[in-house]
Amino acid sequence: MHEPGFFQQLVEAELKKIPFNFSPAELYEPIRYMLSLGGKRMRPSLVMMGTELFGGDYREALTPALGIEVFHNFTLLHDDLMDKAPVRRSQQTVHTKWNPDIAILSGDTMFVKSCELMMQVNDDVLRDVMNLFHHTAIEVCEGQQFDMNYETKETISAEEYIQMISLKTAALLAASLKTGALVAHADEVDANHLHEFGKKTGIAFQLHDDILDLYGDEQKFGKQTGGDIISNKKTFLLLSALETAKGNDLNELKRWLAMKEFNPSEKVNSVKEIFSHLNIREASEEKMDGFFQEALAAFDQVRVPREMKIPLKTFAEKLMVREV
């Protein structure tokens, strides 16, 4: 069995080998660029770890693992365009470096390419792998649409937010693990428990991200905290605060949200103060822990020897303290 670091390096090397050097260059250059921006390659690692969990050979899961990474990068490419994000991983986004049309079409091409990679599995698992892939791709699109809707929607519940991240973020993490299980011919019940583990871990992971944005160690994470507060981002923290705040706290919170001009650190500190009255940090950590415990309970039900579970369990635990 292998560690995530092994898979990350493998994926990095294998992505470079995929021939994306056809004509027209305007279509393929942005694809190579997008895939060269790096990242933790978490999803393809999860595919191969899912295969090894059931005693399978990770090499059989390599192409669908790459397929999921290419798909993930396709969604980032189109999301960046829809979100008008100028920068990804300290580099220009594709629609900024080239133009929106090229971002649309090279994204479409990446999606087809990801389908082709997903198809490179044995016949006896082909249909299951592809059905899961398509089902998940639809979930990711739905999640992105909910996310866009929520930007302009006045009131969203914390529950709606969880539902959105479950589609937009957690679904693909869950599908990565299950794809690995399918390649290893895992029993359906086990594969579904692993999917559940991935889904719940994914939700906990996103909540952790929201918490870290405000309460993370600035030096450790290399970015200033409070960015979500400054941009009024509807995270679990803010939505919970809006649900529980009353009287003066609610008025103050709304006042800060409506303010057009402000001193950023004053806004962060003031909102943080309100969150503190409402125990938002504790409530969010409790929610996150709840999902992670549910994730581990699902993982416990996967019927493989305990020692086979060590790499994935360690990986998930590290994710939760964000050491990876």
Next chain:
Amino acid sequence: MHEPGFFQQLVEAELKKIPFNFSPAELYEPIRYMLSLGGKRMRPSLVMMGTELFGGDYREALTPALGIEVFHNFTLLHDDLMDKAPVRRSQQTVHTKWNPDIAILSGDTMFVKSCELMMQVNDDVLRDVMNLFHHTAIEVCEGQQFDMNYETKETISAEEYIQMISLKTAALLAASLKTGALVAHADEVDANHLHEFGKKTGIAFQLHDDILDLYGDEQKFGKQTGGDIISNKKTFLLLSALETAKGNDLNELKRWLAMKEFNPSEKVNSVKEIFSHLNIREASEEKMDGFFQEALAAFDQVRVPREMKIPLKTFAEKLMVREV
């Protein structure tokens, strides 16, 4: 065996039955809208006619036929956005009626849905059908990129134009027929001859379109001729003219192309006059006929009884005189 009209009605009815009524509505409403705009449903009809050509049951080809129609509409949706087209079939385009983000994401979702429909074939043809589908989808993307490149590129040869329409338009027509052949378990050689028939017919069809735009019967086709001339569209006619014109004809042609303000009918008549010196109509018709003859020669090589070929041959011939 059935006529195209039978399949057109069937597709129209079956498209309405596909459940595109999930949440969020912002994602699915544009998909229903796009599919409701109508059209000749030529591609799905070709799929089912391809199946019947080999004695297969068209009902087995129905879902991949719908998949190809949904895919085709996905490409129209994204192309309209990239081309900034405000109208399709006398209705607002999706990005105009909603917005560009919704056009991107509902398009992406349509593509996934088309993959799901394509998958609904028997196991023994699944891999062949999907490989053809993905290969063709890439060709269509490449064709669209070449088309976008050519809009700003100074000089394009008539040959480059043929290559572009071969990818953007003809590839999917060819794949439609071949998908039908695969579903009917046609021999590979026959399936490839049918593909060639579709490809060459598709190119001839597009050349016919270019010719009709300038030389068509205005009353019969219900639109004014010369639109391509007015917009400087790089059609086979214009590119051939630029390749063959010399001296005064070339200067005059370039002058009209560079002119910012002009009387539309004066421009159309003047360019038509230059085309007449250069025998552009005849050359274009000859080129079109050449492709159609090559198409028929490929079709002749498909080893099925002559009477099985009647519906497809009739359909192709009607396409060439644009009676369908």
